[in-house]
Amino acid sequence: MTSEQYLSGRILLAMPGMFDPRFERSVNVMCVHDENGALGVGIGHVREGVRFHDVLEELGLDPGVSPNREIMHGGPVEPGRGFILHSTDWGGSDTIAVAPLCALSASMDVLRAIAAGQGPSQWLMALGYAGWGAGQLEGEMRHHGWYAAEGHREVLFATPPEGRWSATWRAEGIDPALLSNETGRA
Template sequence: MSDGFFSGQLLIAMPGISDPRFERALILVCAHDDRHAMGLAVNRPVEGLTVPDLLARLDIKSQIKAPPDLVLVGGPVERERGFVLHTDDYRAEHSLEVGDGVALTPTRDALEAMAEAGPAPRRSVLALGYAGWGAGQLESEIKENVWLTCAPDEALLFGADHEHKWARALAKLGVDPERLSFTAGRA
């Protein structure tokens, strides 16, 4: 965390979160400043929609056999808008550095790179939609124990075991999900 902002950090939803869209969510904060925050859920696959399926729907011809990775629901905002979260070994004109070794490209460039035999990110995920917060909202939610934070790793960001990512993120903090309370308190 730099300058009091959470860009590049993972948010881990606490049990009992009041919004069911974020239950057991693991969200990478891609941008955060004093006006807003934006992140992508990295453990919410769209049932039955793979990257090759989406490339075909967008009429992007694949020169390689794209892996059958599932497309993710990045969040409830602008769910028709796509984002490619990827390792920073690939850059396009509009790529945004998210954190250590990770970038985000919100344009078709990254999708085309994923389908070509040329320069492409070493690892990537495709998400539709994003999670967004207004000024001070994310900070307030963290203070209210809605989210825990941890540093990301490639397995949590790009791994295919979406079902267990939330528990693995908690384990990074030494937290057993079975011992978490649904109510928050203050000492």
């Protein structure tokens, strides 16, 4: 693949009838994708029973002025590891650009900045991530697993989690109700 074919900065949507029920109606921000594999953070499903202040308390941080937002189920890999997807108006030493969509930070610095009211203007937190080995995601995409949408910032930051799957399809000009949950072979 060429660098233009990699999916970093795009939104990966589970196709209807996806082979893995754990990812039904899944919406993932693709943070890293290269010849070594891929890492995406789920933004379409809320992690039940955990809110932002709970995470800060667990880490021994004062929530300060931070809003007590819901936390996303980022994926099945390392479900205790936190990630902040955020606007590019804040950056720390470990911040990764997820161009053109957002940035990704996973340090205590971003949590402290949000608690102090000095963090990014737009953000959400997820626990866990989805990971693919070299060539794995490409194989899944060939077998009716995923659709790679453009990175729609309004879906990420201005759409409630339960509406992100449908909103991303609509932003792509596709009515998800018209999608088949089966594939064929030509």
